[in-house]
Amino acid sequence: GESVGLHLPTLSVQEGDNSIINCAYSNSASDYFIWYKQESGKGPQFIIDIRSNMDKRQGQRVTVLLNKTVKHLSLQIAATQPGDSAVYFCAEKAGNQFYFGTGTSLTVIP
Amino acid sequence: GAVVSQHPSWVICKSGTSVKIECRSLDFQATTMFWYRQFPKQSLMLMATSNEGSKATYEQGVEKDKFLINHASLTLSTLTVTSAHPEDSSFYICSARRGGTQETQYFGPGTRLLVL
Numbered sequence: 001g002e003s004v005g006l007h008l009p010t011l012s013v014q015e016g017d018n019s020i021i022n023c024a025y026s027n028s029a030s031d032y033f034i035w036y037k038q039e040s041g042k043g044p045q046f047i048i049d050i051r052s053n054m055d056k057r058q059g060q061r062v063t064v065l066l067n068k069t070v071k072h073l074s075l076q077i078a079a080t081q082p083g084d085s086a087v088y089f090c091a092e093k094a095g096n097q098f099y100f101g102t103g104t105s106l107t108v109i110p
Numbered sequence: 111g112a113v114v115s116q117h118p119s120w121v122i123c124k125s126g127t128s129v130k131i132e133c134r135s136l137d138f139q140a141t142t143m144f145w146y147r148q149f150p151k152q153s154l155m156l157m158a159t160s161n162e163g164s165k166a167t168y169e170q171g172v173e174k175d176k177f178l179i180n181h182a183s184l185t186l187s188t189l190t191v192t193s194a195h196p197e198d199s200s201f202y203i204c205s206a207r208r209g210g211t212q213e214t215q216y217f218g219p220g221t222r223l224l225v226l
Contacts, residue, residue, distance in 0.1 A: 008151055034214065043116070043203050043217040044154070089153065091215065098215055102153045
């Protein structure tokens with residue numbers, strides 16, 4: 001049948017605060033994960049990735065945490081800025097397939 | 111990071127015409143390319159997976175005769191929306207998978223299609 005897109009959950013944070021965006025995945029065989037940022041009217045932009053043999057990976061102002069026990073992935077953004085306002089979604093790779101989360105819409109309040 | 115381009119970035123066409131969208135990986139060879147469509151405030155919907163030199167694999171519910179995909183080279187895939195109708199108006203995004211141990215997937219900037 002025809003697939004239907006899902007509406008996005010939202011998160012609002014004050015400028016300067018830290019943001020935490022969560023993602024649950026279902027496939028225990030997933031071995032590679034990516035976080036993307038999508039601004040309005042633009043394509044998704046790669047932010048950070050992590051392999052399943054790691055628990056944590058840090059980038060510039062961003063940290064990804066992976067908890068394989070509960071199949072949970074999180075993206076932490078430090079000192080959130082107005083330019084961070086966007087939709088963030090995770091992707092998991094299992095075998096040869098990527099599966100994308102529905103995304104979270106982050107709004108930064110000045 | 112790897113760069114994926116799309117052309118055109120937006121297009122307005124009359125109902126019944128066909129529209130071709132190009133997706134190019136600019137600085138790497140893409141073993142696989144993907145086509146998505148996205149409605150406002152909704153998640154990406156995978157339409158088809160395209161491998162160079164072979165037929166695309168379409169997701170359930172996607173008409174392959176309406177959305178023609180050609181993956182002529184390791185850096186170029188095209189999506190042609192044939193006999194476009196207003197309900198085909200959407201944001202179409204391609205992505206390209208870079209090979210290697212991680213096979214990271216990079217997205218293009220998207221093409222906004224408006225069918226009048």
